Amino acid sequence: MFGLIGHLNSLEHAQSVAQELGYPEYADQGLDFWCSAPPQIVDDIKVTSVTGQQIEGKYVESCFLPEMLATRRIKAATRKIINAMAHAQKHGIDITALGGFSSIIFENFNLQQIKQVRNVQLKFEQFTTGNTHTAYIICQQVEQAAKQLGIDLNRATVAVCGASGDIGSAVCRWLNARTDVADLLLIARNQERLQALQAELGRGKILDLETALPQADIVVWVASMPKGIEIDAQMLKHPCLMIDGGYPKNLATKIQHPGVYILNGGIVEHSLDIDWKIMKIVNFMDVPARQLFACFAESMLLEFEKVYTNFSWGRNQITVAKMDQIGQMSRKHGFRPLLFENSPV
Template structure:
């Protein structure tokens, strides 16, 4: 969900190029952008939320929303991995279904000892060792002395940039929150 946003379209490109995913189910609010993404990828099924969720083995939820969408009445496939990539979290407190596993995306663990009050304010589980992925991106680019950005502007997140920031993450001890 959120397939046409910056992160969502980047995830779709990565899934298309780097995995053997059979079907990409594309969900977003803007139909024109969905059709453009489908044309760029050369594949993908444009579906509504209620139609797509029961079919998905993996759900990547990266829609920008101030409040979550209630999906508790929509049956999810079992097993299903649900990646809640936004902040505030849209789904992790709502999904209480056997066989459905929720991964809190958009948060990175690190080995540094940082006393950031903001991480306490947003109630991170380990505020001195967790930060938002956007903060991690800026830090990693600085550590690598890359005077650029990887995700500024619409649809500029590329598979190559994902690989490069992933390598820098490993090098500097950053990892996804599992």
């Protein structure tokens, strides 16, 4: 059985979803209540592969809200993730994906030091961040969406915002090894890690955001959008492909120009309808019966293949070989990257 640990976008969003899921006692409560609310299994899921194989899973609502980080309730946020992991393990889930902020909080606050939650001895090998599949799907979106827009990768400059992170560094490794992209621009706050990545790749220019964006034919955004930042769409190339791989996805609300094409990054479409209610209720996707985060799909793929291991774990450990491996599983079971419905140009 696979599991998905998720969370909602805001307190207001959480209140409305709680009402729809049948938890009226949660619906009118404020942030303090959500800081103490325990994790809940709120959905049973069935997924059918194009091979005919069927698997079952559960969606674990962690009750984490982004406001907990914004209001410095760090202990509440970290407790949410660890408790959700223990809840999944206690219910016999073999492999569970940490979705959204769950994996970010786990890594940034070094939660692997916590070995036990009450009477549950955590088995970290039963959890995956899903970042390998996310990175693979973003790379496929770069390659395939570029074709849709008539952008020739052999002549293209690709900027990766958040290049020093787990997903960003993996995207850079893939573009360096598997494409003939003309130029690679590396952008991140941590200059030391950027320099190490540049040395590993043997190429790439380390630039700040303002310098890099006007040079880029393709921008892969896998970092949080800094508060207060404004991007002048007139200064970008036209056409410019922007892959919004961050969380939450907000590039489309910040950049609106007919020559800038924004694609939600790290999203997959399944060939068959998935039997679940959670995606319909939370309203994350345009086609909730088939579209989902690639990190969630990673746990499904591992369940299909009976690979019960933390396939994606730790920072900057994703290799091109691992991306090939998860990509093969993804294609085999009927998942494909989200692309533009029709050629936009």
